[in-house]
Amino acid sequence: MKDFANEKWTRRSLLTAIGLAGGTAAMYDAMLSMGYAANSDFSDPITLQGDAKGASVIILGAGIAGMVAAYEMRKAGYKVKILEFNNRPGGRNWSLHAGDSYTDIGGTTQKVDFAPGQYFNPGPWRLPYHHQGILHYCKMLNVPLESFVMYNNAALVHSAGAFGGKPKRFREVAADYEGHISELLAKATSQNKLDDQLDKDEKDGVLQMLKTWGGLDKNYEYRKGDQTSDFRGYDIPPGGGLMPGPVPSDIMPRKELFNSSLWNALYFPKQWDFQGQLFQPKGGMGEIGKAFGKLLDGVIQYDCKVTNIRQDETGVTVTYINSKTGGAPKTEKADWCVNTIPVSVLSQIPMNVGPKMRAAIDSLPYLPAVKVGLQFKRRFWEEDDNIYGGNTYTDQPIFNISYPSHGFFEKGPAVLLGAYIYRSGMRVYNFEALSAQEQIEAALEQGSKIHPQYRAEFMTGVAVAWHRVPWTLGCSGLWNDALREKHYADMCAVDNRIVLAGEHCSRLMAWQEGSVLSALDAITRLHKRVMSA
Amino acid sequence: MKANTILLAAALSLAATGAMAQANCNQFPQQGGEALYNGICQDCHMPDGRGAEGAGHYPALARNPKLAEPGYPISVVTQGLKSMPAFGGAMSDQQIADVVNYVRTHFGNAYKDTVKPEDVKNAR
Known part of the structure; x- marks a missing residue:
């Protein structure tokens, strides 16, 4: 074994030593304490210190935020009850x-006539590894997780205006951008054009790096050959025996590539939220909500449409009617209230809070978004195109096709995400305004530009436009910097006996982690108030 | 549903811009009151303007007396109101005038005064 005693202790060698001695978990803990590997602001598990003395809390909404609040407050000794609009737990944590x-x-009404076992997540669908809050509750609830494929080199990048509308593989686009840029930089470096930036040693290092990283030849040029096809793939891959090949593939001409906007797709998987490892619950994202609902059996009252929220010095009174049948209003009274109703809905419900929280609630619009799930007769993306999970991007309105990360190689029908539209500017509203049938048709029409098999293999589909979801009236809070500056703190503050929670009270827009962290933060502050009351 | 067919065609052909920089699509391409209504407003206010009700509601535009004073719909479309997004930045004065005029003369509404782009400009 290596003798560490005589080594100069750098942070890296220290970590290596800890890793060898204590395994990766110990190394990870050490990294955290040295500030290397920051997670989201989740500390596991939370403890609300002090006796709540049986104080009661009414929680509005059985989504992730409401159920986290209910579970943790019940654990701390509160009497908890949830009122939920739907007849199921989960809220936007939902699978069809x-x-x-x-x-x-x-x-x-859309009837989902998928084959048995097939599903579609209209809402959240992926869990980044650093969202340790939601992952904690998955572990606690024994919700089995599997790998979610975010980036697949074999998936496609498509622009209607580039390369005759022919989709390119991610690996080809990435290799050619990096290769062409490396060649340009290598030329500039070796022609001494960067001498005011780089000294001699740096120049040698940069050239060596560009040659290897960019796949350049001995003249520092990005040319068709084995060294480029090792990155971008071969026309005929290396074979066995007397098979032909390898035959290298043509590289995309620099000008045409640089004039396209294909680089946009390369940026998505580089973002921290999407880098991977990512996870998904086996059997659909909705499994988390279902398991949470089971844990809180008896706590959640379903089919309740809240019509009024009133607080005074004695407590909070919530008036509600049956969300399906209406009928006579009923009331529920508690000492405190955790309110996770999306503010798109809450802005329409009378509630006596201060002018600052009211202004915050009335100021936040909700993100438009559409998702379309399409079931095909077979996994042609796997069988014909060797695409196993991952995401394809296009500059058509459908924006994103995502192949299932589960059930690889299975025979028979399979569902893919045929459109995920949320970041396409005003086109999202135009797409939302189509009927569900038209949204499915648009997903098929645009998708067939990328996968010609679409029409022949299509069986059935379902489309969810989030502004038309009855219980959210939108996808997620649509904060911008100006709105945050003006209203965010007031949205999150405890107003006497009421505190709001949910992804709209977080800086992780539309992420379930935002709901978890918001709920934990809200109940911690509310609990402090209860203790000092 | 002729208008919807046109809308569908528009949604399909928008891709022809060839720009994957989708964030640049910050303006609505539709022109004329009917196309704007069908392309945007009907998402929530419904094709026949009757609005909709769930946990919250989208107000009916059909026979809505709040439309009598044109300044009100101009302000709501331009600045937004609660869950109604502000579309002032995504629509020209002409587009806003057109869609307000359309709503005020359809769905059982029959207001005679016409909104002009200058009225929108002054209200911004």
Whole structure:
């Protein structure tokens, strides 16, 4: 074994030593304490210190935020009750399975006639490894997780205006951008054009790096050959025996590539949220909500539409009616209230809070978003195109096709995400305004530009436009810097006996981790108030 | 549903810009009150303007007396109101005038005064 005693202790060698001695977990802990590997602001598990003395809390909404709040407050000794609009737990944590149906706010019902076992997540669908809050509750609830494939080199990048509209593989686009840019930089370096930036040693290092990283030849040029095809793939890959090949592939001409906007797709998987490892619950994202609902059996009252929230010095009174049948209003009274109703809805419910929180609630618009799930007769993306999971991007309105990260190589029907539209500017509203049938048709029409098999293999589909989801009226809070500056703190502050929670009270827009962290933060502050009351 | 067919065609052909920088699509391409209504407003207010009700509601535009004073719909479209997004930055004065005029003369509304782009400009 290596003798560490005589080594100069750098942070890296220290970490290596800890890793060898205590395994990766010990090394990871050490890294955290040295500030190397920061997670989200989650500390596991939270403890609300002090006796709540049986104080009661009414929680509005059985989404992730509401259920985290209920679970943790019950654990701390509170009497908890949740009122939920839907007849199921989870809120936006939701999967549509074979046999389910979904009715939008306009009254359009879609029956989900997927094959048994197939599902589609209209809402959240991936869990980054650093979202340790939601992952903690998955572990606690024994929700099995599997790998979510975010980046697949074999997936496609498509622009209607580039390369005759022919989709390119991620590996080809990445290799050619990096290769062409490396060649340009290598030329500039070796022609001494960067001498005011680089000294001699740096120049040698940069050239060596560009040659290896960019796949350049001995003349520092990015040319068709084995060294480029090792990155971008071969026309005929290396074979056995007397098979032909390898035959290297043509590289995309620099000018045409640089004039395209294909680079946009390379940026998505580089973002921290999408870098991977990512996870998904086996059987659909909705499994988390279902498991949480089971844990809170008896706590959640379903089919409750809240119509009024009133607080005074004695407590909080919530008035509600049956969300399906209406009928006579009922009331529920508690000492405190954790309110996770999306503010798109909450802005319409009378609630006596101070002018600052009211202004915050009334100021936040909600993100438009559409997702379309398409079931095909077979996994042609795997069988014909060797794409196993991952994401394809296009500059058509559908924006994103995502192949299932589960069930690889299975025979028979499979569901993919045929459109995920949320970052396409005003086009999202235009897409939302289509009927569900038209959204499915648009997903098929645009998708067939990328996968010609679409029309022949299509079986059935389902489309969810988030502004038409009856219980959220939008996808997620649409904060911008100006709105945050003006209203965010007031949105999150405890107003006497009421505190708001949910992704809209977080800086992780539309992420379930935002709901978890918001709930933990809200109940911690509320609990402090209870203790000092 | 002729208008919807046109809208669908528009949604399909928008891709022809060839720009994957989707964030640049900050302006609505539709022109004229009907195309704007069908391309945007009907998402929530419904094709026949009757609005919709769930945990919260989208107000009906059909026979809505709040439309009598044109300054009100101009302000709501331009600045937004609660869960109604502000579209002032995504629509020209002409587009806003067109869609307000359309709503005020359809769905059982029959207001005679017409909004002009200058009215929108002054209200911004």
